[in-house]
Amino acid sequence: xxxxxxxxxxxxxxxxxxxxxxxxxxxxxxxxxxxxxxxxxxxxxxxxxxxxxxxxxxxxxxxxxxxxxxxxxxxxxxxxxxxxxxxxxxxxxxxxxxxxxxxxxxxxxxxxxxxxxxxxxxxxxxxxxxxxxxxxxxxxxxxxxxxxxxxxxxxxxxxxxxxxxxxxxxxxxxxxxxxxxxxxxxxxxxxxxxxxxxxxxxxxxxxxxxxxxxxxxxxxxxxxxxxxxxxxxxxxxxxxxxxxxxxxxxxxxxxxxxxxxxxxxxxxxxx
Amino acid sequence: xxxxxxxxxxxxxxxxxxxxxxxxxxxxxxxxxxxxxxxxxxxxxxxxxxxxxxxxxxxxxxxxxxxxxxxxxxxxxxxxxxxxxxxxxxxxxxxxxxxxxxxxxxxxxxxxxxxxxxxxxxxxxxxxxxxxxxxxxxxxxxxxxxxxxxxxxxxxxxxxxxxxxxxxxxxxxxxxxxxxxxxxxxxxxxxxxxxxxxxxxxxxxxxxxxxxxxxxxxxxxxxxxxxxxxxxxxxxxxxxxxxxxxxxxxxxxxxxxxxxxxxxxxxxxxx
Numbered sequence: 001x002x003x004x005x006x007x008x009x010x011x012x013x014x015x016x017x018x019x020x021x022x023x024x025x026x027x028x029x030x031x032x033x034x035x036x037x038x039x040x041x042x043x044x045x046x047x048x049x050x051x052x053x054x055x056x057x058x059x060x061x062x063x064x065x066x067x068x069x070x071x072x073x074x075x076x077x078x079x080x081x082x083x084x085x086x087x088x089x090x091x092x093x094x095x096x097x098x099x100x101x102x103x104x105x106x107x108x109x110x111x112x113x114x115x116x117x118x119x120x121x122x123x124x125x126x127x128x129x130x131x132x133x134x135x136x137x138x139x140x141x142x143x144x145x146x147x148x149x150x151x152x153x154x155x156x157x158x159x160x161x162x163x164x165x166x167x168x169x170x171x172x173x174x175x176x177x178x179x180x181x182x183x184x185x186x187x188x189x190x191x192x193x194x195x196x197x198x199x200x201x202x203x204x205x206x207x208x209x210x211x212x213x214x215x216x217x218x219x220x221x222x223x224x225x226x227x228x229x230x231x232x233x234x235x236x237x238x239x240x241x242x243x244x245x246x247x248x249x250x251x252x253x254x255x256x257x258x259x260x261x262x263x264x265x266x267x268x269x270x271x
Numbered sequence: 272x273x274x275x276x277x278x279x280x281x282x283x284x285x286x287x288x289x290x291x292x293x294x295x296x297x298x299x300x301x302x303x304x305x306x307x308x309x310x311x312x313x314x315x316x317x318x319x320x321x322x323x324x325x326x327x328x329x330x331x332x333x334x335x336x337x338x339x340x341x342x343x344x345x346x347x348x349x350x351x352x353x354x355x356x357x358x359x360x361x362x363x364x365x366x367x368x369x370x371x372x373x374x375x376x377x378x379x380x381x382x383x384x385x386x387x388x389x390x391x392x393x394x395x396x397x398x399x400x401x402x403x404x405x406x407x408x409x410x411x412x413x414x415x416x417x418x419x420x421x422x423x424x425x426x427x428x429x430x431x432x433x434x435x436x437x438x439x440x441x442x443x444x445x446x447x448x449x450x451x452x453x454x455x456x457x458x459x460x461x462x463x464x465x466x467x468x469x470x471x472x473x474x475x476x477x478x479x480x481x482x483x484x485x486x487x488x489x490x491x492x493x494x495x496x497x498x499x500x501x502x503x504x505x506x507x508x509x510x511x512x513x514x515x516x517x518x519x520x521x522x523x524x525x526x527x528x529x530x531x532x533x534x535x536x537x538x539x540x541x542x
Contacts, residue, residue, distance in 0.1 A: 010338075016422035042501075043504070043506070044501065044503060044504035044505075045466075045499065045501055064374070076467045076470075076471060079471065079474045080470075080474065083478075083517055087481055167471075170441075170442070170475075171441070171471050171472070171474060171475045172475075173286055173444065173446075173447075173475075174445025174447075174449075174475060174478075174479045174480060174481060175443035175444075175475060175478035175479060175480065176478065176480060177478065178445075179416060195316075196316055196347045199351075200347060200350065200438075200442050201349075201442070201444060203350045203351065204441075204442045204443075204444075204445060207354075207446035207447065207448065208446060209445060209446065209447060210445060225483045228316065228318055230313075230315065231315070232315060232316055233314070233315035233316070234315075246354055
């Protein structure tokens, strides 16, 4: 099992490689982690220019020696690669798992829309720095290496599902990079936004023509909410129930996904 | 000339009515300004509940005695009215001008999409509080009362045009509330966002299937940019040129619109 790690958005520090390699050597000895040098590069906001990040992703995705691509970190920037990178994915890219979340939801969506590989929403290498004794990154490694189902979101009851950060799904709505999610359970999570912005993004999702056929919505974790001025009335769950009503789809309860050490994995489609 | 003022998003203070009425009495004596009491109400984030804001808008829009509806202030909330309000607009609503911008772009878009009345992007009553001796609100009154063309954005050269706040257009993309903008010049402005978010919203606009036929893009004012961490490389103009390239439409230069005392009016369609 050979896993290639690249950074389509923001860079990571070398300490991530040291910690994750040590953890893998101990708990997942059959895994070989290959960090692309691009992970540590920096160009303004990004882990290298668009060309550099795109080339690193393509190099690993199109190499048949890798079983999986693991996105090092989120932030912002993976959307800027889609236009040039997705058309260049070859046959070797079709037989891989692609794992990450947050900003990398852009890539997961585009891959799923084009039926390339197996996109999975789940913890990323940068999260080895969480104070959770490696629990969340181990969940990703357990899925990649052993297909361990205990690490999956517990509500994946045989229905096709996807999971997205709300801001990323909002940014995908109306573009050809949003996959057909007919009959899918849509799981949503958010971090560091005020309530009025979450409400505005849910307006877009609820009114999106492309999302009319979804099976229902589950609400993941809404973390580190930025104070709303004036204070917002009601909870995130009240909010999602309102928009599900206007969308005409059932609200299916909570999901254990989000920017949190408890983040569970959601393989896109049928798990 | 009777102008009805209501607040589909956030409330205004009564001082706005006093100042604006005094200004109108002096400079636009033929105008009657009617402030709906809903303008001063408050319900959490909004100027009254969705029902209350929607009812106030419908009351004035469906009243043939009003020649124009002027949106008091932006903020957030006009999107929450579209679903219930737009289908209830009757014949009297079709013969009016609707003037405002920022969050009220949701209403302007939906009205334009349904070919109801004459939506116009321009200064709002709340801006009588600007330190500009009433210049920007006077521009709106000069257009409403005398059709004065000197107050219009100077680049409206006989081509159909629209103007939007980038976040509002981004939120409309993918929904049926976004009008058909084929052959239109699209003018964009923003306020109080970090560069990476503006970039992400322009990604959505550039890749939006619904916007494929636009004639070109003009960049309005990008005000009060929130510091990007790490610093963003390049200017807002560099950014829009990049996305126009990826979108395959010409960048047509700057537009004098935005969250600023110099904000000029843009009547939707042919001015």
